[in-house]
Amino acid sequence: MNHPPNRPDHDLDRRDAPRPDAIPPVVVAGGGIVGTAVAFALQGSVPVLLVEEGDFPGLAETREAVGILKAVLGHPVLDDYARATWDFALAQHHHPRSPVRLTFAGLDGRPGRAAFLDPLLLLDAMLLLARRAGLQLRTRTRVVEPVLDGGRVTGVRLERVGDGPGTASRRGSGGSHGSHRTAPETAGATGTGKIIAASALVLAPGPRPDSLAMPGLPGGFAGRFVRVKDVVIPFLLPPGTEPEPEVYTRRSLIWRFATGMQPRTLLAAARLEGDWAPPSFDQVVALVEDLVHRFGLPGEAQLDRTRLLVDLRGPGGLPFAGPVAPLGGAEGIFVAAGMGLEGLSLALGVGRQVAAAVMHYLRAHR
Numbered sequence: 001m002n003h004p005p006n007r008p009d010h011d012l013d014r015r016d017a018p019r020p021d022a023i024p025p026v027v028v029a030g031g032g033i034v035g036t037a038v039a040f041a042l043q044g045s046v047p048v049l050l051v052e053e054g055d056f057p058g059l060a061e062t063r064e065a066v067g068i069l070k071a072v073l074g075h076p077v078l079d080d081y082a083r084a085t086w087d088f089a090l091a092q093h094h095h096p097r098s099p100v101r102l103t104f105a106g107l108d109g110r111p112g113r114a115a116f117l118d119p120l121l122l123l124d125a126m127l128l129l130a131r132r133a134g135l136q137l138r139t140r141t142r143v144v145e146p147v148l149d150g151g152r153v154t155g156v157r158l159e160r161v162g163d164g165p166g167t168a169s170r171r172g173s174g175g176s177h178g179s180h181r182t183a184p185e186t187a188g189a190t191g192t193g194k195i196i197a198a199s200a201l202v203l204a205p206g207p208r209p210d211s212l213a214m215p216g217l218p219g220g221f222a223g224r225f226v227r228v229k230d231v232v233i234p235f236l237l238p239p240g241t242e243p244e245p246e247v248y249t250r251r252s253l254i255w256r257f258a259t260g261m262q263p264r265t266l267l268a269a270a271r272l273e274g275d276w277a278p279p280s281f282d283q284v285v286a287l288v289e290d291l292v293h294r295f296g297l298p299g300e301a302q303l304d305r306t307r308l309l310v311d312l313r314g315p316g317g318l319p320f321a322g323p324v325a326p327l328g329g330a331e332g333i334f335v336a337a338g339m340g341l342e343g344l345s346l347a348l349g350v351g352r353q354v355a356a357a358v359m360h361y362l363r364a365h366r
């Protein structure tokens with residue numbers, strides 16, 4: 001019988017890890033599936049504080065995901081990342097006390113290489129296990145900036161996010177949530193908010209370029225991520241059509257999903273680059289015509305149920321998962337962003353990659 005891991009399941013070598021009680025926490029900014037996976041992969045080796053500005057982890061882009069998990073993505077690095085998440089989800093699926101259940105699907109005609117699942121249950125599973133291992137979680141709190149000393153992270157500035165009077169917390173635009181308001185906690189040296197000690201900062205902000213423009217990151221770093229819009233258009237298939245759960249992909253251009261989650265509905269997703277303004281009705285109609293033409297889609301597009309989400313595509317079309325210092329930023333800042341439409345599939349692999357980089361840094365600077 002498969003058991004879900006009862007502690008963070010990763011390959012870090014704990015023998016050389018700094019003594020957990022000897023260092024301030026690693027602060028992970030962003031409690032989406034990616035930040036949660038980073039916290040999950042780190043927890044048990046070092047103290048970790050997961051900071052989420054929303055009411056609870058997972059309520060931003062992760063909640064919007066269709067829920068497709070792929071065992072392979074067709075790229076050597078991404079396949080490694082995907083395998084980590086797939087194995088974790090599979091272990092959860094087989095565990096009688098885990099609510100995570102997979103609906104297995106074919107991927108590009110090959111059976112058993114993809115599955116549908118509830119993204120929030122996947123996140124909850126990681127969060128629960130990490131919390132059991134000691135993860136601290138702070139919600140309705142925003143990481144505003146790192147505190148640097150000698151070009152290295154020694155703390156982070158936090159601001160509470162509340163409903164009371166305050167300053168709008170968003171710097172920049174394009175986030176997928178509504179606007180929160182901030183209330184200062186304690187006046188710090190150079191601004192409002194509260195400063196806490198931190199041994200490293202991991203930014204996992206999802207589609208939030210403003211968080212990637214913080215002090216301490218290399219100039220122009222946020223500009224390495226391309227803004228993209230993902231338009232998901234459901235097609236209602238003709239009566240009597242009950243397709244097997246199946247996922248079809250066309251990397252970087254157009255994906256089409258036939259999902260078993262909602263019978264007779266086929267989801268087509270198209271990715272557009274450019275600004276973050278919603279596409280006009282005419283643009284969506286043109287997209288539908290293009291999809292129908294390319295793939296010969298049956299059924300009718302349900303334009304009133306079309307969803308648009310914004311995201312960041314990482315440098316070279318790949319996620320960024322690691323330290324920023326080699327690019328000229330401060331030591332001790334790490335970024336996990338640019339997952340595109342594959343963040344669920346990539347999350348745990350990316351989490352482990354970043355956790356390994358953080359542990360390497362902490363060992364080197366003990």
Ligand SMILES: Cc1cc2nc3c(=O)[nH]c(=O)nc-3n(C[C@H](O)[C@H](O)[C@H](O)COP(=O)(O)OP(=O)(O)OC[C@H]3O[C@@H](n4cnc5c(N)ncnc54)[C@H](O)[C@@H]3O)c2cc1C
Nearest residue numbers: 030032033034061062066067068143206309342343344345
């Ligand atoms: C329509 C659509 C369908 C998709 N379907 C799939 C799918 O089927 N399969 C798949 O693998 N992927 C899918 N994706 C992609 C997937 O949803 C994302 O890649 C993934 O959710 C990104 O997770 P994240 O943790 O990076 O971002 P998010 O879930 O957005 O989490 C980031 C979090 O960081 C918080 N935050 C940001 N800045 C700060 C800060 N400074 N301080 C504190 N908190 C902060 C935000 O509040 C947010 O909660 C889909 C995407 C879209 C748009």
